[in-house]
Amino acid sequence: MLCLGFTQQLHAFCLNLKKIPALSFYMCGIIGYVGKNSATPILIDGLKRLEYRGYDSAGIAVRGKSAFTVVRRVGRVDQLAAAVAKAKPVGSLGISHTRWATHGGVTEKNTHPHVSSDGKFALVHNGVIENYQSIKKFLIEKGYTFSSETDTEALSNLIAYHYAKEPQQSGTSCFAESVRKSLLHVQGTYGIAVICLDCPMELVGARKGSPLIIGVGDEENILASDVSAFAMRTRNVVYLNDGEVVHIRPDGFTISTITQEEVAAVVQEVDWNIEDSELGTFKNFMEKEIFEQPAALENAMRGRFSDDGSTAMFGGLNLSSKELRYVDRILLCACGTAWHACLVAEYLIERYARIPVEVEYASEFRYRNAPIDKNTLVFVISQSGETIDTLAALKEAKRKGFRTLAITNSVGSSIARETDGGIYQHAGQEVGVASTKAFTSQILISAMVALYLGRLRDLSYEEGRTMVDALRSVPNHVKEILKQADYIKSIADRYAHFKDFLFLGRQSMFPIALEGALKLKEISYIHAEGYPAAEMKHGPIALICEECPSVFLVTGGEIMQKTLANIQEVKARKGPVIVIGPKHCREEIQADEYIEIPDVHDAVAPILATIPLQLLAYHSAVKLGRDVDKPRNLAKSVTVE
Numbered sequence: 001m002l003c004l005g006f007t008q009q010l011h012a013f014c015l016n017l018k019k020i021p022a023l024s025f026y027m028c029g030i031i032g033y034v035g036k037n038s039a040t041p042i043l044i045d046g047l048k049r050l051e052y053r054g055y056d057s058a059g060i061a062v063r064g065k066s067a068f069t070v071v072r073r074v075g076r077v078d079q080l081a082a083a084v085a086k087a088k089p090v091g092s093l094g095i096s097h098t099r100w101a102t103h104g105g106v107t108e109k110n111t112h113p114h115v116s117s118d119g120k121f122a123l124v125h126n127g128v129i130e131n132y133q134s135i136k137k138f139l140i141e142k143g144y145t146f147s148s149e150t151d152t153e154a155l156s157n158l159i160a161y162h163y164a165k166e167p168q169q170s171g172t173s174c175f176a177e178s179v180r181k182s183l184l185h186v187q188g189t190y191g192i193a194v195i196c197l198d199c200p201m202e203l204v205g206a207r208k209g210s211p212l213i214i215g216v217g218d219e220e221n222i223l224a225s226d227v228s229a230f231a232m233r234t235r236n237v238v239y240l241n242d243g244e245v246v247h248i249r250p251d252g253f254t255i256s257t258i259t260q261e262e263v264a265a266v267v268q269e270v271d272w273n274i275e276d277s278e279l280g281t282f283k284n285f286m287e288k289e290i291f292e293q294p295a296a297l298e299n300a301m302r303g304r305f306s307d308d309g310s311t312a313m314f315g316g317l318n319l320s321s322k323e324l325r326y327v328d329r330i331l332l333c334a335c336g337t338a339w340h341a342c343l344v345a346e347y348l349i350e351r352y353a354r355i356p357v358e359v360e361y362a363s364e365f366r367y368r369n370a371p372i373d374k375n376t377l378v379f380v381i382s383q384s385g386e387t388i389d390t391l392a393a394l395k396e397a398k399r400k401g402f403r404t405l406a407i408t409n410s411v412g413s414s415i416a417r418e419t420d421g422g423i424y425q426h427a428g429q430e431v432g433v434a435s436t437k438a439f440t441s442q443i444l445i446s447a448m449v450a451l452y453l454g455r456l457r458d459l460s461y462e463e464g465r466t467m468v469d470a471l472r473s474v475p476n477h478v479k480e481i482l483k484q485a486d487y488i489k490s491i492a493d494r495y496a497h498f499k500d501f502l503f504l505g506r507q508s509m510f511p512i513a514l515e516g517a518l519k520l521k522e523i524s525y526i527h528a529e530g531y532p533a534a535e536m537k538h539g540p541i542a543l544i545c546e547e548c549p550s551v552f553l554v555t556g557g558e559i560m561q562k563t564l565a566n567i568q569e570v571k572a573r574k575g576p577v578i579v580i581g582p583k584h585c586r587e588e589i590q591a592d593e594y595i596e597i598p599d600v601h602d603a604v605a606p607i608l609a610t611i612p613l614q615l616l617a618y619h620s621a622v623k624l625g626r627d628v629d630k631p632r633n634l635a636k637s638v639t640v641e
């Protein structure tokens with residue numbers, strides 16, 4: 001946000017926020033347009049920018065003179081764009097959707113938009129209409145027909161049903177009202193954009209559970225799942241809250257709740273760097289984002305150290321030093337890569353702040369009903385701020401009365417709005433589905449949190465200053481490691497044909513081993529496992545052979561000799577060994593490949609060790625011809641349980 005800090009934004013957001021129970025969601029991207037320009041190119045451009053949210057199929061509906069032109073394709077937005085170029089939909093009002101299927105197979109019939117059987121309404125939807133079967137049954141009895149397996153079609157027909165029942169003085173007034181009335185009957189979740197054949201310049205949207213944002217333009221307005229869809233056209237945005245319906249025209253919009261209370265819109269200007277969503281000279285976003293890490297790490301630290309350089313400072317925690325001193329325990333919750341960041345944070349906070357930490361998968365925590373001490377601080381980490389399980393874990397912790405904090409990269413996201421306080425990463429938009437710069441920035445911020453909490457307890461002034469110096473040096477060290485990209489590519493080229501990899505590390509390098517394995521498997525589809533190096537002997541050592549390379553993460557600290565012994569155990573069984581380790585150990589370690597990282601403070605070593613792993617995974621995937629930015633079966637933001 002341009003003008004607001006985390007605290008103020010939280011205030012602005014939280015004041016109006018209606019709490020809803022967490023349910024499951026579709027993960028998809030939607031964009032709708034109404035205005036003075038031709039809708040089609042704006043919608044297609046927006047879909048391309050939203051494609052990271054899901055890429056099974058995509059569709060568009062544009063209102064022409066007397067009918068909708070609907071084009072839908074299974075596959076990527078490029079395939080839709082090619083079909084749209086032939087169909088040439090003309091009109092200034094339209095909606096579109098890129099899908100990650102959960103409900104109904106990946107077929108053209110199930111692809112959004114869904115048009116009501118009377119042809120009056122076209123609708124795109126993120127979410128799950130849980131009671132769609134009963135709505136469908138009711139509508140079939142009334143003569144409405146269905147052509148897809150989706151729940152969404154029940155909603156487009158339900159809107160048509162309510163519209164047909166309204167006294168038709170003017171189509172304009174009935175449209176939004178019919179949407180609102182329909183939503184009163186819907187159980188489940190939705191972010192929707194709807195257009196009506198009778199209303200040439202009107203777009204209606206509503207949100208419950210899935211993000212929906214209005215882009216306020218010059219004689220045009222846009223409705224989308226996130227800002228990236230329209231940031232080229234406008235930076236003025238309104239974040240819709242759950243339970244709100246918006247009725248949009250080219251020159252304005254009105255928001256109300258589905259229970260008909262008026263809502264005062266707060267237009268905010270977002271700070272959006274358009275270069276974040278452009279590839280520039282890079283081949284794909286993952287490569288670009290790996291190389292953006294020095295800048296992302298600088299941004300995570302900017303203005304966050306005390307003048308005397310002995311501790312970190314955060315503006316948005318909303319907790320005084322006194323309150324933080326009473327924290328007896330920290331519970332960290334996240335999913336996927338962000339969960340790995342939590343594991344590193346556990347190590348850092350326990351070591352430097354001496355506060356006991358537990359790490360939970362958000363998806364487990366939310367249903368586990370674990371006993372938690374009353375002075376526990378619940379801390380979630382989420383790049384997108386939209387991961388459904390992390391959001392639900394946060395809500396569950398709040399419901400139980402715990403203080404909550406979040407580290408997130410997404411200003412205005414659901415998690416940013418729900419948490420009591422937090423820290424923005426300022427890493428810039430992460431488009432590649434595999435998290436890279438967000439992960440290292442999360443670790444850096446965790447180290448700063450450990451420092452801050454440590455300095456409120458037993459960490460000395462001198463130790464604080466040493467740690468601040470170490471943190472400040474990280475971006476330059478990362479730049480140096482990135483210079484080895486060609487060397488790491490040559491290793492990847494030689495090893496990409498292997499079918500199994502082990503990633504092994506001890507202490508804070510264990511989560512980095514997990515992350516290295518996750519990165520490799522998700523983008524190259526090579527099977528990989530991360531393990532604590534010493535645990536290897538309790539099972540995984542059975543996998544070691546000439547065909548199973550092990551990637552060892554070595555730190556120069558007191559456990560170095562132990563890790564070296566583990567390397568020997570692998571070598572003795574003819575397993576190829578790739579080591580990521582400090583310069584001074586190079587001679588001592590008998591590795592087949594050795595990637596050097598600088599000798600640094602223990603608190604920042606995990607960040608540096610991550611960079612070669614990202615490059616190894618990236619170049620292996622490229623060598624195997626994978627779609628690095630959009631790996632199969634995945635989507636960037638996991639908003640389904």
Ligand code: F6R
Pocket residue numbers: 335336337338339381382383384385386387390433434435436518519522636637638
């Ligand atoms: C893997 C990856 C995912 C995410 C996970 C959580 O590269 O990106 O594992 O880390 O889906 O996402 P956020 O951080 O958005 O909550």
